[in-house]
Amino acid sequence: MGRRQKPNLIYIFADQWRRQAVGFEREDDVLTPNIDAFALEGTIFSNAVTCSPLCSPHRASMLTGKYPNSTGVYTNCKVGADVSLSQDEICISEVLAENGYQTGYIGKWHLDLPELNETDQPVSGAAGWDAYTPPGPKRHGFQYWYSYGAWDEHLTPHYWQDCPEKINVNQWSVEHETDKAIHYIQSRRDDQPFALFLSWNPPHSPFDQVPEKYRKLYNRERIRLRENVNQSAFSVHTGEAMDGGMEELKDKQLNYFAAISGIDDHFGRILKYLKEEKLEENTIVVLTSDHGEMMGSHGLMAKHVWYEESIGVPFCIRWPKKVPQIRTDLLLNTVDIMPTLLSLMKLDVPDTVEGNDLSGCILNQQISGPEEAYMCAYPGRKEAIEAFQKAGLNNREYGWRAIRTHEFTYVIHHGYAPGDEQIRLLYDLQKDKYQLHPEHIDYPESHPIAKELERKLCCWLVDLNDPFYRRLMDRQTCINVTPKKRI
Structure with missing residues (x-):
């Protein structure tokens, strides 16, 4: 050219x-x-x-x-x-x-x-x-x-x-x-x-x-x-x-x-x-x-x-x-x-x-493409970083990580401060456009949709070497996965 x-x-x-x-x-x-x-x-x-x-x-x-x-x-x-x-x-x-x-x-x-x-x-x-x-x-x-x-x-x-x-x-x-x-x-x-x-x-x-x-x-x-x-x-x-x-x-x-x-x-x-x-x-x-x-x-x-x-x-x-x-x-x-x-x-x-x-x-106007988008947010405020350091913790193991598909958003939120409660939320974007009715997930392995999305999210965490995954494994609250090259 x-x-x-x-x-x-x-x-x-x-x-x-x-x-x-x-x-x-x-x-x-x-x-x-x-x-x-x-x-x-x-x-x-x-x-x-x-x-x-x-x-x-x-x-x-x-x-x-x-x-x-x-x-x-x-x-x-x-x-x-x-x-x-x-x-x-x-x-x-x-x-x-x-x-x-x-x-x-x-x-x-x-x-x-x-x-x-x-x-x-x-x-x-x-x-x-x-x-x-x-x-x-x-x-x-x-x-x-x-x-x-x-x-x-x-x-x-x-x-x-x-x-x-x-x-x-x-x-x-x-x-x-x-x-x-x-x-x-x-x-x-x-x-x-x-x-x-x-x-x-x-x-x-x-x-x-x-x-x-x-x-x-x-x-x-x-x-x-x-x-x-x-x-x-x-x-x-x-x-x-x-x-x-x-x-x-x-x-x-x-x-x-x-x-x-x-x-x-x-x-x-x-x-x-x-x-x-x-x-x-x-x-x-x-x-x-x-x-x-x-x-x-x-x-x-x-x-x-x-x-x-x-x-x-x-x-x-x-x-x-x-x-x-x-x-x-x-x-x-x-x-x-x-x-x-x-x-x-x-x-x-x-x-x-x-x-x-x-x-x-x-x-080529193809409909097929990526099945999910991985998203992340980390505690980054000075006060939060200092609080994690004081507690001997890595702030980058906290915050939230999410998977967004065409139908769902699945979130694991570990908090912005030491000691914050860990939560899992599932949003049905087709039925709940404004995300007003999230489903709180306590046991993803017993929920067919959450189980699959949790697996996908954990694969991303492992592939990207995100320390968030180590924190989840320490708490034994994440599905164990092996790395899978995505690129």
Whole structure:
């Protein structure tokens, strides 16, 4: 394949945008006309999930095609946790660069060690979980860089390029980053293909940091809450209460939807530019997110739980005349993204990848594919890590692990603190769409569905060398299995 024939790639992912909050899914009352039209021009994955519903673990897995226990990025890159993406990992961006692609990254990165973990006074001015990632191996083959680590000021964002001098901006981050993305495409060399990754932070909290014009699209009193928002008080997954009640939830949901409509607006700008420049036919465009947002469902806010509002992500891919215009039920997990895209682009997939190549299923419109998606979450808060260490325990043996099939979600939750009770839950996704009636499983070996799902989950734990399995075996509560190569 000649250089000019290689397809370009634009990979766009928002932060904390759930699968249900897009117009074409007909679930949440959100307005996304540009995205809806785009989705009809390509393949919609109605069963796309994240392998870990948390920012840094998902990003590391998306870029490497490996699960969090394999990348070591099991929790967010944050102050108090020695977690970051190793410069030795092989990322999709490095494969693209090695194959003649111009590579660019714009927006939130959140894969580098916060600078405050190393010094009290970073030269870059980075604060909190933020970090300037200098040119070199930690950028993993991205040649153009306009990014930051983790900083949630959507209306007054900042960025770094190739020096520690911070670039402060007074513009909504989605709009500004879209400006930069279009300029990057305009400034590219036309004798080489390009691959641009664009990471929008909204609709991630704080939800009220969104331009007023998008808020005006919604009437607060007419927005329906989901059927599993059945409480008036809300908390995060570890139990800490969130301020406000039902009235504040309505405000947050309006702002959340407004940010998604803003994303739709600026996504439309990118699509329009591709069409005007006659780039759309030879450009693969992916639109997705890293994980969802509970927004009051099951009395919870944020993410890091196994419910569909947390693990489910929108995922659409368009490549005119190549990718079919269909909706597919294929299970697509985070780790499948890298091998699938590389194969579509006729590039070799590194042996390090642990995900599935679904390119053939997409191009041939196959129904069969992976039978289950493995998902995981680990205790990662500083206080939790310290509590486990004090008790002489490994925090990565705890948290929850789950198997998601087309019909069921099966969860083993071992808790976020030493001494937490172990529970097993089985959700029938066909009969109980909103996951309001889980079946509590005490003895999986005597339950035909739970027994099989437990076996599958334990196989994943063994194959991935997840320490969670050792903890289950210590308690003699897990089916004993032998490793089975999956890749």
